Amino acid sequence: MTDFLDAVVLLTNFVLVPGVTYGSQLALGALGVTLIYGILRFANFAHGDMMAFGAMVVIFMTWWLQSLGVSIAPLPVALVALPVGIVAAIAMSLATDRLVYRFYRRSKAPSVIYILTSIGVMFVMNGIVRFIIGPDDQRFTDGARFIITARGFKEATGLHEGLAIKLTQALTVLITLIVVVALFRFLQKSRTGKAMRAYSDNEDLALLSGVSPERVVFFAWLIAAALATIAGSLYGLDKSFKPFTYFQLLLPIFASAIVGGIGQPLGAVVGGFIIAFSEVTITYAYKKFLRYLLPDSWAPESLVQFLSTDYKFAISFVILVVVLLVRPTGIYGGRSS
Amino acid sequence: MKFSNRIISAAAAVAFVAATGFALAPAAKAGDDVKVGIIFGFTGPIESLTPGMAASAELAMKEVTDSGKLLGGMAMVPVRGDSTCVDSAAATAAAERLITADSVAAIVGADCSGVTTSIANNTAVPNGVVMVSPSATSPALSTIEDKGYFFRTAPSDARQGQVLADVLKARGIMNVAVTYTNNDYGKGLAESFDNAFTAHGGKIEMSAAHEDGKGDYSAEVGALAASGAANLVVFGYLDQGGKGIIQTSLDTGAFDSFILADGMIGQTLIDNIGAGLNGAIGTLPGSESEGAKLFLSVASAGGVDGDGPFRGESYDAAALIALAIQAAGSADRSAIQAKIMAVANAPGEQILPGQLAKGLQILADGGEVDYQGASNVELTDVGEAAGSYKELEVVNGAFKTISIH
Secondary structure: HHHHHHHHHHHHHHHHHHHHHHHHHHHHHHHHHHHHHHHHHHHHHHHHHHHHHHHHHHHHHHHHHHHHOEEEEOEEHHHHHHHHHHHHOOOOOOOHHHHHHHHHHHHOHHHHHHHHHHEEEEEEHHHHHHHOOOOEOOOOOOOOOOOEEEHHHHHOOOOOEEEEEEHHHHHHHHHHHHHHHHHHHHHOOOHHHHHHHHHOOHHHHHOOOOOOOHHHHHHHHHHHHHHHHHHHHHHHHOHHHOOOHHHHHHHHHHHHHHHHOOOOHHHHHHHHHHHHHHHHHHEOOOOOHHHOOOOOOHHHOOOOOOHHHHHHHHHHHHHHHHHHHHHOOOOOOOOOO | OOOHHHHHHHHHHHHHHHHHHHHHHHHHHHHOOOOOOOEEEEOOOOOOHHHHHHHHHHHHHHHHHHHOOOOOOOOEEEEEEEEEOOOOOOOOHHHHHHHHOOOOOOEOOOOOHHHHHHHHHHHHOOOOOOOEOOOOOOOOOOOOOOOOOOOEEEOOOOHHHHHHHHHHHHHHOEEEEEEOOOOOOHHHHHHHHHHHHHOOOOOEEEEEEEEOOOOOOOHHHHHHHHHHOOEEEEOOOOHHHHHHHHHHHHHHHOOOOOEEEEHHHHHHHHHOOOOOOOOOOOEEOOOOOOHHHHHHHHHHHHHOOOOOOHHHHHHHHHHHHHHHHHOOOOHHHHHHHHHHHHHOOOOOOEEEEHHHHHHHHHHOOOOOOEEEOOOOOOOOOOOEEEOOOOEEEOOEEEOOOOOEE
């Protein structure tokens, strides 16, 4: 019986907890991408660097608050700084829209132009973030680190395996849940949300019904920037802030959005978890897990690892390619691009 | 009319060149500098180590200049370049600049094995410039086509892997998982450790590479933990993936016993990780010889903290170049190459840190020196340090030397 519990705890510690956390972070990122795709109809490659930009503002604000001695222990001060980061990211998004994207929107540019433009915006944003905060790792976590520590869990339960849950992991999941519920309520119930959905489903019909396109675009950027900042800050809090890692996150985020069906908010959330769990479960080595479950004579000698962890990012790629080949509209039947 | 004008201006030009040439020539002789490049990764994964290394090399150069004995009073001027530790193209470009634009006589560096190899292959060896690396430790560097121009005051990791395996055997640790940074340094060290440790009868449950610069190492740590090993050997960098792996291991309770190689040794690692690192053991090139102690006092007198990874080796690299220049009697690049082995090894008067003036004087008088320096320099026939290693353990938040191997 303890063997079985050990096996469960082992898998929870190394697969379930990291998977849920990472899935939440991807879901938040993918929601932003999918929203911009639904309203503005282009794949926004600058989204990863918008996450870095928002997180950067949060970090500066956090440092400033920390220097003033502000503390909301056990919670990290970054939560207080979050709204400032969101406002800054929204301002940045709207400025970019005004300066860059609006020109192409008015000239009814084809979507490939938008995509290339967003790659340009991505590089500019990338440069701005590195110029201001530098390319290095930054630490801005404070408050308690753990809810459950591995050692504490072992002592409390008497099991061989430990279970650790970081405060930042719990916060990530909790905040994601709140944000996703709030966003879905907004899209389903509010007038603006309905207008956005209408605009996304059928632009011409929405315009005929009196939906103001500039207003819809304004809200799309506003929500996308807020989501990006929250996702970026949570990722930085939980893992580490380094501008380059946000650039790397772009691939799994796009894979999440496309797997779920791009333009479908629910798909983005589901896609985020699918990608996260695929990455974690495929690169995990099941040797120890099977040793707990199987009789000694059956216990595997090899690691029972499907793919080396080096190939983590490749998994997103493979899923992306397979989905685009087999079901280009994704699980929830979004647009095929 | 036109014709004669041309003749006049040409004559004037010749006269001008001749005059300035004559005017400059004596000045060049008295106040000329010997430029020596220092190529370290001032940005990148070991950027917290390099300032101390560069300061140590520059300390030796200052000592040489202040002695006034180098080729009858020449100054030894350091020119820094950034190897970035990881970007071969950037490192080669930096070395190219030092060699062609700054015309350095020799190079102290580079630091990390990968960039050192590409600088040696692409620019230093083709241009006939001596490189003395204080910290590139990949076994592969023993066998590159260096035409005798590459030296190192750091020993090859073939030796470090052996020493580390010996240390683990002596401590009764026979079951480990290995994670190494995915480059020449990490792979070379992992291989030599693998051979030595298995020969001792130890078992490596898993040996996996990790990429530097990722935000999240939970998948890597999860796989390592699943191997069932109780101890984790980390061949990485303390500012990079190595730190991430250890942090994640402690967070998830995957490992609490760590074995570190030289790239992981540094106070910043302990400052970042905290108490969880207590009890970790590691190896670092170096010794506690008279030279090593002397170097600490010479360094602190010069305003440099000499107590850090590869600082003594950096001082020694610069000192070797200075002595070789003196022995050759000129700052000519190939002349330097011909003399490095002669000043590093016996026979001759032993020279310790702080005694460079004495060494330069002996060479000027036609004698021979056997430079010992901070790291007991003794170059093997492929031009690398034979190497002694410190066995370190983290005790109460600091690396403490346990013994010398």
